[in-house]
Amino acid sequence: MLPGAFNLSDKNLLLRHGVTDLLQLAQRRGANLHKLLHGTQIFEQDLSLAESRCHHRDWLTLVARSQQLASPELPFILADSLLHNKHSSLCQSLPLAANLATSLRQLYYFRHQLLPGIFVLLRKTDSHLSIVLKPAVQLGAQQAFIIKLAMAFLVRLVQLGTQRADELNIQLKQTAPAHLAHFNSHWPCPARFSQPLDALHIPLSLWYQPFITRQAAGFRDLSRACYQLNSRLPPQRGLLELIQRQLYRALPQQASLEQLASYLGLSSSSLKRLLQQQDTHFAALADDLRCDLANLLLLQSRLSNRQLASELGYSDEHNFRRAFKRWTGHVPSSVRLW
Incomplete structure (x- = not known):
């Protein structure tokens, strides 16, 4: 593989940065942990180790098996779990930033610590910043779920920091789900389906609004921990x-x-x-x-x-x-x- 890049067979995901959250949520919905892990290279004892990693292909396998539970709220609940993940310095730091601009810059710089299978393109106008979400590796049938997860995470972050997430606009390529009313109840803002791109449009008026949850000292300490983790992670x-x-x-x-x-x-x-x-x-x-x-x-x-x-x-x-x-x-x- 190209130096500086990862593929689906690389151990590039920390289990405590979302994988264990997904497993716990699936178990609460009746899934068996042994069946979820069967055929992957993740073992139960790995889940308790601080820096255990898993292959990206195994992450996609777990996502596929969790979706079989037919739980439409899963990406939203998982996004909340990630945002409040006590094992992720990155996730803990984001709500403590001075404003959305600082928080999203932090997320952009350290994004490989959370969802390395996704990357973003940014485009700014006089009134909005548009964030286009795209797959960094081939995500197959799990792409729609992972895009929803990343989108829900961003929306939850804006809601937590500004309480103005109703001003956002969401576009999703996927077709409208059968349970559309239930699905839309999880978004605090308009979400449109069957769109030409996966994008989140943020008014620039939110860009420098001070975060309600800002905490300068905490943000600084957690950012230092993010830099330390960077030195121990493989190419992402x-x-x-x-x-x-x-x-x-x-x-x-x-x-x-x-x-x-x-x-x-x-x-x-x-x-x-x-x-x-x-x-x-x-x-x-x-x-x-x-x-x-x-x-x-x-x-x-x-x-x-x-x-x-x-x-x-x-x-x-x-x-x-x-x-x-x-x-x-x-x-x-x-x-x-x-």
């Missing part, structure tokens, strides 16, 4: 994150496979092979990124097709329109402005 950036971040930085230029391979210190054939192991390929990643950015720009602003094409590195607006139609089945003008 997923291959999909490394590639899409570099594609994002290169815009409006469209980086090639060869350029990305060179940046990562690989041959083109090696990069292709690694992407095959993630069940994807370079063109699909590039299209996925540009599709998300195009939809975000359409939602945030009234840019013309020509301006959108320029932002995303297309030679003219006709090429952009054709690409957008291929990605979404719609023309840009049909996307309703948010």
